[in-house]
Amino acid sequence: MYSFNSKLRVRYYETDKMGIVHHSNYVRYYEYARMEMMMNLGLSYGTMEKEGVMMPVISVSSRYIKPAYYEDELVVRVILNDLPTAKICFCYEIFNQHGDLINKGETVLSFTNIATGRPCRPPQRLTDILKKVI
Amino acid sequence: MYSFNSKLRVRYYETDKMGIVHHSNYVRYYEYARMEMMMNLGLSYGTMEKEGVMMPVISVSSRYIKPAYYEDELVVRVILNDLPTAKICFCYEIFNQHGDLINKGETVLSFTNIATGRPCRPPQRLTDILKKVI
Amino acid sequence: MYSFNSKLRVRYYETDKMGIVHHSNYVRYYEYARMEMMMNLGLSYGTMEKEGVMMPVISVSSRYIKPAYYEDELVVRVILNDLPTAKICFCYEIFNQHGDLINKGETVLSFTNIATGRPCRPPQRLTDILKKVI
Amino acid sequence: MYSFNSKLRVRYYETDKMGIVHHSNYVRYYEYARMEMMMNLGLSYGTMEKEGVMMPVISVSSRYIKPAYYEDELVVRVILNDLPTAKICFCYEIFNQHGDLINKGETVLSFTNIATGRPCRPPQRLTDILKKVI
Numbered sequence: 166m167y168s169f170n171s172k173l174r175v176r177y178y179e180t181d182k183m184g185i186v187h188h189s190n191y192v193r194y195y196e197y198a199r200m201e202m203m204m205n206l207g208l209s210y211g212t213m214e215k216e217g218v219m220m221p222v223i224s225v226s227s228r229y230i231k232p233a234y235y236e237d238e239l240v241v242r243v244i245l246n247d248l249p250t251a252k253i254c255f256c257y258e259i260f261n262q263h264g265d266l267i268n269k270g271e272t273v274l275s276f277t278n279i280a281t282g283r284p285c286r287p288p289q290r291l292t293d294i295l296k297k298v299i
Numbered sequence: 300m301y302s303f304n305s306k307l308r309v310r311y312y313e314t315d316k317m318g319i320v321h322h323s324n325y326v327r328y329y330e331y332a333r334m335e336m337m338m339n340l341g342l343s344y345g346t347m348e349k350e351g352v353m354m355p356v357i358s359v360s361s362r363y364i365k366p367a368y369y370e371d372e373l374v375v376r377v378i379l380n381d382l383p384t385a386k387i388c389f390c391y392e393i394f395n396q397h398g399d400l401i402n403k404g405e406t407v408l409s410f411t412n413i414a415t416g417r418p419c420r421p422p423q424r425l426t427d428i429l430k431k432v433i
Numbered sequence: 434m435y436s437f438n439s440k441l442r443v444r445y446y447e448t449d450k451m452g453i454v455h456h457s458n459y460v461r462y463y464e465y466a467r468m469e470m471m472m473n474l475g476l477s478y479g480t481m482e483k484e485g486v487m488m489p490v491i492s493v494s495s496r497y498i499k500p501a502y503y504e505d506e507l508v509v510r511v512i513l514n515d516l517p518t519a520k521i522c523f524c525y526e527i528f529n530q531h532g533d534l535i536n537k538g539e540t541v542l543s544f545t546n547i548a549t550g551r552p553c554r555p556p557q558r559l560t561d562i563l564k565k566v567i
Numbered sequence: 568m569y570s571f572n573s574k575l576r577v578r579y580y581e582t583d584k585m586g587i588v589h590h591s592n593y594v595r596y597y598e599y600a601r602m603e604m605m606m607n608l609g610l611s612y613g614t615m616e617k618e619g620v621m622m623p624v625i626s627v628s629s630r631y632i633k634p635a636y637y638e639d640e641l642v643v644r645v646i647l648n649d650l651p652t653a654k655i656c657f658c659y660e661i662f663n664q665h666g667d668l669i670n671k672g673e674t675v676l677s678f679t680n681i682a683t684g685r686p687c688r689p690p691q692r693l694t695d696i697l698k699k700v701i
Contacts, residue, residue: 177602177612178457178595180450182348182503187446188356189326193580196323200579204638210579211638214316222322226360235450236606236613311468311478312461312589316582316637323580327446334445338504344445345504369584370472370479450616456624457594464591482584490590494628 167298168244169202175237185232191268192225195257198241199272206294218288220274223252227270231261238262248295249287251276301432302378303336309371319366325393325402326359332375333389333406340428352422354408357386361404365395372396382429383421385409435566436512437470443505453500459527459536460493466509467523467540474562486556488542491520495538499529506530516563517555519544569700570646571604577639587634593670594627597659600643601674608696620690622676625654629672633663640664650697651689653677 173194181187200210210220233239244256252275259268278285307328315321334344344354367373378390386409393402412419441462449455468478478488501507512524520543527536546553575596583589602612612622635641646658654677661670680687 176595176599178449178455178598181446182448182450182452183353183355184450185355188359189323189330189446192323192326192359193578196580197578209638211636219317221317221319221366222363224360224362225322225326226358228358229356232355234613236611310461310465312464312583312591314584315580316584316586318584321580327444330446331444343504345502368479370477451621451623453623456627457591457598460591460594460627487585489585489587489634490631492628492630493590493594494626496626497624500623 166244166246167295168242169198169205171198171201171241171243173197173239173241175233175235175239177235180235183232185234186237188227188229191227191229191259191270192272194239194241194259195225195227195243195255195270195272198243198257199255202243206298208291208294213288213291214279216288217279218285219277219279220253221277222272223275224273225270227268229268231265231267233259233261233267239267245295245299248299249276249292251284251286253287300378300380301429302376303332303339305332305335305375305377307331307373307375309367309369309373311369314369317366319368320371322361322363325361325363325404326406328373328375328393329359329361329377329389329391329404329406332377332391336377340432342425342428347422347425348413350422351413352419353411353413354387355411356406356408358407359404361402363402365399365401367393367395367401373401379429379433382426382433383410385418385420387421434512434514435563436510437466437473439466439469439509439511441465441507441509443501443503443507445503448503451500453502454505456495456497459495459497459538460540462507462509462527463493463495463511463523463525463538463540466511466525470511474566476559476562481556481559482547484556485547486553487545487547488521489545490540490542492541493538495536497536499533499535501527501529501535507535513563513567516567517544517560519552519554521555568646568648569697570644571600571607573600573603573643573645575599575641575643577635577637577641579637582637585634587636588639590629590631593629593631593661593672594674596641596643596661597627597629597645597657597672597674600645600659601657604645608700610693610696615690615693616681618690619681620687621679621681622655623679624674625677626675627672629670631670633667633669635661635663635669641669647697647701650701651678651694653686653688655689
């Protein structure tokens with residue numbers, strides 16, 4: 166198991182007329198946090214795309230436990246439980262500045278060869294690094 | 300069971316650098332479609348909020364089957380299988396202009412009294428209308 | 434002069450904690466409306482990109498006169514005063530369902546050859562059509 | 568004159584099918600940066616709203632000089648030239664990690680009493696702090 170914490174502050178445009186963060190933004194927080202994790206492991210997602218592999222999302226689930234408010238300082242924990250196959254599963258836990266767990270989620274992504282549009286194996290470099298940390 | 304189809308055309312800002320609709324937008328399409336459904340039933344969600352009840356989302360799940368592209372004409376089908384209790388569950392199926400099923404999803408929302416912030420029953424008017432159609 | 438009216442209904446996620454449409458969304462409404470206008474003239478912007486020409490935005494200005502609210506039915510009027518050169522200027526006026534002018538704006542876009550990344554002339558087909566209507 | 572620099576990294580969902588940051592997001596970057604500036608001066612915008620004053624945007628202008636790409640590290644400089652009256656004008660300059668100026672913009676906001684919806688003076692605390700730094 167490997168986990169990584171990212172911080173972000175809620176932006177005004179992410180709120181809605183209920184006065185809380187619109188639920189669609191959590192999916193964006195997940196993306197932000199897993200890309201920060203990849204960058205921190207030395208595997209920028211942007212570089213992976215330049216090298217010909219993209220990772221489209223094939224499923225998302227999210228459970229909203231408490232609301233988040235404008236200016237909240239959130240911690241998004243990304244958790245990897247397993248090495249990637251043709252797919253990779255990321256779990257998420259979001260905490261606010263009071264330490265409350267406000268959201269839990271999961272995304273599954275596939276590895277896709279950009280040139281052919283076909284599923285492919287994860288880049289060797291990614292697997293090597295993940296083997297060391299998981 | 301009650302279902303309702305909404306149409307929408309993919310907007311440019313909804314695409315991302317993969318050239319397809321960013322996955323977070325499907326959650327927004329769900330919202331759009333269920334609010335169109337409510338309006339079509341004579342129960343505008345905006346009016347419901349003015350009358351003191353809001354419906355925060357408590358869970359979302361989404362499965363991405365095929366990508367959607369800029370200018371695609373999507374049909375978002377919203378399906379209600381059960382009458383609301385303290386919660387209400389909406390299912391979604393999204394089709395493109397070729398009739399392909401490109402996405403399936405589900406959201407659960409709760410009824411909340413805006414004044415107290417506490418869970419509450421669904422408005423009687425909503426239950427009455429849904430009893431007729433489901 | 435040529436003008437074209439598009440309709441749109443304000444979506445929930447476009448609102449912010451002030452209870453009104455977040456100001457950044459008007460820029461998206463402009464885009465939506467000018468692309469509806471192009472499609473209506475028989476010149477889909479998506480097709481133009483497929484044919485090798487894109488139109489990046491080089492400036493935007495927007496003046497917010499009255500707020501827009503959730504479920505408002507807006508009319509976005511796009512106005513073309515001049516034939517395109519290497520650039521094209523679109524003006525916008527947004528009205529709510531009461532006929533109030535709530536926003537005015539302007540965007541300038543350039544024509545760019547996607548293959549070379551260089552500025553280019555507008556596609557002949559676009560100029561021909563605009564000559565007939567302006 | 569007072570200026571403040573904020574940093575942000577371009578997020579994936581902010582890109583569009585042109586492969587660059589969608590132009591509407593710069594308006595959101597401006598908002599982010601001016602709120603960071605206010606927080607840094609000890610004047611959180613969230614607190615100002617809780618104390619009864621909001622700052623709706625009344626005009627925006629933006630000039631796009633160079634594109635921004637996924638993972639770019641942007642610096643958003645906010646510049647205040649004048650003390651606020653019933654309005655306040657913020658200027659912006661955005662630089663990428665190579666030091667290129669990629670965007671310039673300006674927003675004018677008004678001070679509004681939330682309870683009455685009427686224009687009001689800027690909070691005394693804001694004026695006092697700005698007097699010291701401008």
